[in-house]
Amino acid sequence: MSKRGRTINSQSRALVVKLAEYFERESVNGGPLLPVTQVQDRVAEALGIGKKTIRNILKEKYGPSGTEENVLHTPKRRKKSKPVTGIETFDAHAIRNHVYAYYTRSEYPTRVSFLREMNKITSWDSVIFIDETWLNSNHTVPQSWTDDTKASCSKVPMGKGGRLIICHAGSAGGGFVNDALLAFESKSTKEYHEEMDANKFTDWFTNLLTNLPEQCIIIMDNASYHSVQIDKAPNQAHKKADLVAWLQRQGVEADVNMLKAELLRQVKENKPAKLKYRVDELALQHGHRVIRTPPYHCQYNAIEMIWAQVKGYAARHNTKPPFSTNKMMTFLKEACASVKKEDWVKVVEKTRKIIKEDYDRDVNIDNFIENEIIIFTGDDSSSSDFGSSSEENN
Incomplete structure (x- = not known):
């Protein structure tokens, strides 16, 4: 048990040993092994912990400004995800169709x-x-x-x-x-x-x-x-008076006696095409x-x-x-x-x-899509396009 009645776990005990060994080396050296101004370097060297880890812990404790007083937490161990080195044919086909769909719906990036x-x-x-x-x-x-x-x-x-x-x-x-x-x-x-x-x-x-x-x-x-x-168009969050005022500025007849749903529809219909x-x-x-x-x-x-x-x-x-x-x-x-x-x-x-x-x-992608995707709009075009040669000869 510690002086205050708290148990010090084995990991903390190991750090105490490392700290004692570091101070012992400084004693033999007759002075600091690193300049006392090099705080993070000294901590990393004494505890055998990477300097990046030291910086992350200090950032968690003191925040970006360096003046906060936050409570430290033990981070959860993250499982390393395996790198994706290949993809199944079915998945590749699904991804391809999803990308193609942007073009067929004219939802270009x-x-x-x-x-x-x-x-x-x-x-x-x-x-x-x-x-x-x-x-x-x-x-x-x-x-x-x-x-x-x-x-x-x-x-x-x-x-x-x-x-x-x-x-x-x-x-x-x-x-x-x-x-x-x-x-x-x-x-x-x-x-x-x-x-x-x-x-x-x-x-x-x-x-x-x-x-x-x-x-x-x-x-x-x-x-x-x-x-x-x-003169940004108002939305659902605005009051009816705001909707009416905006519509009137656009030259649209409107008054507060109209339903809000009606006013919003009018706003939508009269929004400028270009902001x-x-x-x-x-x-x-x-x-x-x-x-x-x-x-x-x-x-x-x-x-x-x-x-x-x-x-x-x-x-x-x-x-x-x-x-x-x-x-x-x-x-x-x-x-x-x-x-x-x-x-x-x-x-x-x-x-x-x-x-x-x-x-x-x-x-190039657009040209590829143009050549790869065929969009059928008529009810009968698909059957005629895919008819057999024997049917064409009859």
């Missing part, structure tokens, strides 16, 4: 229209890529060495620290757009997309438009704050056009590869305490300045090739 629009572009230098990302104040390289001894490695901070929310825009024609960097410190531990709101993005986007050359194509994802609709978005209209006023990437297709936005370059620069320079958002803000600005036009040219060309390859693949 949403990315097709995007790929088609992008393949019409003749000058990729005028394509502006927009995106948001984040950067933590503790973002650094795993270890930084100044000589051949362990004592010289720099401190790797625990937790993620504070967080910067970042928004920027750039192109192959001019690199990052001048005065377009937006960066601010996060005030919560929410997902970074939730830190940006429509008003903040619209203000930034309005300023961006004044710094763009003429007739640009602007690429962005379909985040909610990118896609605020103009209008606030930022799209702003862009059109300046002679630009917005194209949104399909959901979960970040590979079509070239700035994603630029973010990797920016974060790599920040990590390589953020190697000494104090680790703060103010210091990271400095590294962020330096990192953006270090990205050259040539870097943008490379990533945009790579993105263009990905889009071209995916478009060609979709066209």
